[in-house]
Amino acid sequence: MEKVYLVGAGMTKIGRFFDKSARSLFSEALWKAIEDAGGLRPDAVVIGNMTSSVLMEQDDLGPLLVDFAGLRGLPAFKVEAACGSGGAAVYTGYALVKSGLADVVAVGGVEKLTEGVTSEATKALAQASDAQYELIYGVTFTGLNAMVMRYYMEKFGYTREDFAYWPLRMHEYASYNPYAQLPRKTTLEAILNSPLIADPIRLFDASPIGDGAAVVILVRGEERAREVAKKTGRDVLVELASVAMATDSVDLASRRDLLTMESTVTATREAVKRAGISLKDVDYAEVHDAFSITGFLALEDIGFAPKGEAPKLWREGRFAKGDKPEVNFSGGLKARGHPVGATGVYQVAEAYLQLRGDFPGYKASSPETALTHNIGGVGTITAVSVLRRAK
Structure with a gap:
């Protein structure tokens, strides 16, 4: 089978x-992505989105968006997997190209959370939980993650300050990112004194509500990718080497281990296997950090850190510039922003630009291989992608 390559990326600022x-x-x-791909237009469009039905009262999203963009007639459809909708869209677009059903696919994600007031957006996001066994009792998505964080702190003996180092570094990186929703540095004091949202989660532990869109262009075959590279004057080819997805129970009560996102463990194992690499080969990663606890669990369940040690290693300076892997130089969901259905596409676009060497924010140390990790729910569904510079 022909390989799948990334040839263009476009993002809006999140806000x-x-x-x-x-x-x-x-x-x-x-259109930013099409321009970045030398004007190459897609044969099909896949769109990740979570809340259009609820907040926008809009289904049939694919035709609506491509018509507005001036590409009426193209196959276009929405993919929904809660906060992992963007990763699911990448999975779907990869399958279309890899199978030969389409030669050029635009994979995008878009979310417009400000279509509703904060309480409406909170309710819409909470629908990623189990409606019959969790949502019916009034639980919020933040509340569910707070229970996980409290259990983690008590089991492994961590304090609030240990967790504060995650947002501290994310805001540092986001201050360089022109697309970030919160592009400003902060302090440990500000993080620790920020308002309590759901004990022990404070404001700075949580990603903000925002709007945004991101698109990447996928093509089938090295010849087409080299044509785009020649037209755009780039000497780097980036392959989307593999994509994998897995699921866990939606309700937390049914989990075998509350502190292990089994969907992440399985999806990572499959993505790495399909790409023919080991985790030691990953130079750069964008991981899903909707909350500080999510970021630390991601590092552990992907396999970058032993269980229970991620906060300690992070506080010691691991996963920063010069380490392997370097993590979340975009600022992550925490500070770059989390327009939920678009997040997984932002991650792939950012990793692609890091491999190309022209990411407009905080730059990685010339990575050859990158991994992206996007989840829906509290680890209910995970999409993991592996990207690498072609030899």
């Missing part, structure tokens, strides 16, 4: 855009 629609955000990101 609370009351004057912009999901249509305009997606169109902006799509």
Whole structure:
């Protein structure tokens, strides 16, 4: 089978855009990606989105977005996997190209969380939990993660300050990222004194509500990829080497281990196997950190850190510039922002640009191989992608 290559990426700044629609955000990101790919237009469009049905009262999202973007007639459809919708869209787009059903696919994600007030957005996001066994009792998504964080702290003996080092570093990286929603540095004092949201989660432990869109262009075969590289004057080819997905129970009560995201363990194992690499080969990673606890669990369940040791290693300076892997130089969901259905596509776009060497923010140390990790729910579903520079 022909290999799948990334040849273009486009992103919008993430923010609370009351004057912009999901249509305009997606169109902006799509045409940026097409331009970045030397004007190459897609044969099909796949769109990750979680909340359009609830907050926008809009289904049939694919045709709506491509029509507004001026590409009426193309196959286009929405993929939904809660906060992992972007990763699921990448999985789907990869399958379309790898199978030969399409030669050029635009994989995008878009979310417009400000279509509703905060309480409505909170309710919409909580629908990633089990409606019959969790949501019915009024639990929020933050509340579920707070229970996991409290259990982790008590089991492994960590304090609130240990967790504060995650957002501290994310805000540092985001201060360099022109697409970030919160591009400003902060302090340990500000993090530890920020408002309590759901004990022990404070404001700075949680990703913000925001709007945004991201698109990557996938092509089938090295010849097509080299044509784009020649046209755009780039000398780096980046292969989307593999994508894998896995699931766990939606309700937390049914988990075998509350502190292990089994979907992440399985998806990572499969993605690494399919790419023909080991975790030791990964130079750079973008991991899902909707909350500080999520980021630390991601490092452990992917296999970058032993169980129970991620906060300690992070506080000691691991996963920063010069380490392997370097992690979340975008600022992560915490500070780059988390427009939920688009997040997984942002991660792939950022990793792609890091491999190309022209990411516009905090740059990685010339990585050859990258991994992205996007989850839906509290680890209910995970998509993991492996990207590498072609030899």
